[in-house]
Amino acid sequence: MSEKVRCHDWAGTPLGPIHSWPAVLRIAVDMLLASRFPGCLAWGAERIMFYNDAFKPLLQGKPQALGLPLSTVWSEVWDDIEPIVTRAFEGEATFIEDFPLVIQRNGRAEQAYFTFCYSPVRDEHGTIVGMLDTVIETTATLQARDKAEQAAEGFEREAMARTAERNRFWDLSSDIMLVASRRLEITAINPAWSRVLGWSAEDLVGRHAIDLIHPDDHEAVAVAMVPLYRGERLHDMTCRLRHRDGSYRWIAWAAVPAEDSFHSVGRDVTEERERALLLQQVEEQLRHSLKMEAVGQLTGGLAHDFNNLLTGISASLELLRQRVEQGRIGELKRYIDAAQGASARAATLTHRLLAFSRRQTLAPRAVEPKALIADLEDLVRQTLGPSIEFSAQSDDDVWWVRVDANQLESALLNLCINARDAMPGGGSLWLRARNHHQFARARTENDLQPGQYVCLSVTDSGTGMDPQTIARVFDPFFTTKPLGQGTGLGLSMVYGFVRQSGGQIRVDSSLGQGTAMHLFLPRHTGEIGATLPVLTGALIDTEATGETIVLIDDEGTLRQMVGEALREKGYRVLEAANGVEGLSLVQGGLKADLLITDIGLPGGLDGRQVADAAWAMEPGLKVLFITGYVDQTAAMDELPEAVAHVLTKPFSLDHLTHTVRSMLVRR
Structure with a gap:
């Protein structure tokens, strides 16, 4: 099938040539073709069909199906499966066991049964672009189950008659058979118990059947037994039975009630359950692969843009240093402007990435x-x-x-x-x-x-x-x-x-x-606060008058530069490297006019905790939070707008001093 996919004329389909396919489609098709489990992929609005070698036997007698819409290939059963397909494209995975369908193959209509899982396939952004169908045909198994149910119905009569025919069937059946009293005490088992579960009649006759059932299945078995006590048949009840070696096997039961007993036939379906588990593992591998593709695309684009910006910054600084050494100071502004411009573009890029990942600092x-x-x-x-x-x-x-x-x-x-x-x-x-x-x-x-x-x-x-x-x-x-x-x-x-x-x-x-x-x-359902007054340029441009500012930031270089810029504007600045040191400055009797603090701080106290402690002593203290990243769990909501403001890194020193001045002159 890999060769057929490569040689198929995809240009004549809505998907277009293979080289134009999106990465998510190529990955999905590669994983499908590599799987040894029967699988089919329906892609896009037209539900274009792919399938692997293991799936081909399910199409025996049908025309070539590769590249055709799913509705065309399975036209005879489309009314039955189309609602399930639609749910998959709407985001709902559906797992169905033994689904009955009358299909056309080998020149005639056949009753068939399938166990399958229709799962949505999402691209790296969560958008549904296709559907994965992992499937096994259970027609033969169902036919065997039907025979087992029929055998259970006839078993009561045969057991009462003690006929030779009943005894042969009892002895030769590959399914386990059980006769139990209405109190679920085992009165007879057939030889298949020894082959399937390792038990002999001497081991089990007289014991309570519940002793063999997995403790986690007791409640489900009790519910399933209710119809039997009402005189109704039981079928398709599955539970785990203990093997003599201590392991458990999954058994699917059919049973009929008699006057004083229950007659049951059980089929070992452990391998089928394991195949269903394999279905889930295959789907998880596909989802992980798509996720890794999305991460690769994001990091590739990010690395490309940042490499360009870093190159511009480093080149500008390198030329700036050369010109200073050469004494050509008249050309310095051009290189400074280039470095600042690249830095601003880098800040815009990180801001947009934080916005996309829902981690930007917001002031709601x-x-x-x-x-x-x-x-x-x-x-x-x-x-x-x-x-x-x-x-x-x-x-x-x-x-x-x-x-x-x-x-x-x-x-x-x-x-x-x-x-x-x-x-x-x-x-x-x-x-x-x-x-x-x-x-x-x-x-x-x-x-x-x-x-x-x-x-x-x-x-x-x-x-x-x-x-x-x-x-x-x-x-x-x-x-x-x-x-x-x-x-x-x-x-x-x-x-x-x-x-x-x-x-x-x-x-x-x-x-x-x-x-x-x-x-x-x-919709906002809380109180609506008063709008803050707009400050005039004259007020903001007023000179500092020696106001005291406490500055807390664990990044030493940033703290030094911010402190220096504020001191040049005429402020008295006291610096601290962590929340504990900064709070001690405020609590030490110092009359601070403004607290500037990073939100993420070492030392046991973050910036919000420092601010809350400071507000407890002085409710009117102005606080400027500076941060480069705020997790959604950070407690930055419900800030008092009259005294608090958030400034996102990176920022220019002019922007910082402008913000500080506007906060200090606001009344």
Whole structure:
């Protein structure tokens, strides 16, 4: 089958030539072909079919199936299996034992049975792109089971008659047979017990059957026995029975009740259970492989961009040093600007990666979407240009949300810029806010959970996207723009911000029909605080008057540079390398005007704990948190907005001193 896949004319299928296949498809096909377990792969919206050598016997008598839609190959049973296939493409794995199907093979219709698992195949971003069918045909096994059930029904009559025919069957059957009283005391077993479980009649007659059943199966067996006590037949009850050597075997039972006893036939299905376990292991290996492919793609893109930026920084510094040694100080500004520019781009890259991974530092507060959109409207119009008609609309009763307002503005502006780029010849763009009630239960982690949300939609009349592009639109470093015109991180950042804020993002698009990006953000149900006053430039530019600042950071070089910059602005700065030292400065009777602290600190106290202890002594103390990374579990929510601010590393010293001045002059 590997050779057939390589030689197949894939260009004539919706998948296109092999060299254009995405990595996730190539990996899935390679793993399928390498497996010795029967497997079939259905890919894409058309459900294009692949299968391995072990699967071929299931197609005996059928035409060539490779590259055809699943619905074509199995047209005679499509009505039966299509709902299960649909569930797999919606994210639900289904395992079914002994599924009955009437199939066409060898020129006629045959009743067949299959045990299979339909599992969704996801790409590196969790998007479902295919379905894996691992399957074994159990027709022969079911036929044997039916014979065993029929034997159980006839066994009661034969046991009462004590006929020679009954005795031969009893002695020669490969299935274990059991006669037990209604109190489940064993009264007879056939010789198969010795072959299957190692027990003889002398070992078991007179013992209670429950002694052989695995303790974990006692409850299930008790429930299954209820119909027998009502005079009904029992079939397809599976439990573990103890072998004489102490191990356990899985036995599938069929039984019928008599007046004072139960007559049962059991079939050893241990190997079938082990094959089912193998199915799960194969699927786990496939998921792990896809995950590793995603990690490789991310690290490759990251290494490429950072190597470029680091090269620019190191080269600028190297030339800067040479020019200083040569005394050519007139050229220094060019190299300084180049190094700072590369550093700024590196900071932007790390910020976007943290946003995509939902680990960026956020400062959430209550935000009114209607007011935010109104503030953005002029900026968006200037960005779009005259060839694009723009409309902004908010429902009158739109709820408030709790998000980082700056990040939300950045996300909406990013989506508007993408929409603009999708309309090179002009078009229309709509920005709208509305309320949304989600009632349906979420089936997967990526589904919108039930609750109340505000939906912010950015809709354009541009070129739209095909399903393959939609599936990868939030992938890091994926872009459809020409080389040099996009990093492939903009939408990744939007996606990560929305997910970190407790929301979800949905994409509606088709080629030639435009695109709609819907951001769902949870409704804010808490109190709505007063908006902080906007500071004028005159107030911020006022000189320092000797205010005292406590600076806590475990990175010595950073602490030294920040302290030096603040002292040059006229502040008195006391430095500490950990939370315990910094808190002792505040508790030592020092009247501090501002506390600057990293969030992650050594010494047993993190920055938030230091701030909380300081606020307990002086509730009005201003605190500036500086950090390069905040885990979602970090307790940075519910900060008092009037006295606290968060500054994300890396930052410029000018930005730091500007922030410090604005906090100290605010009243």
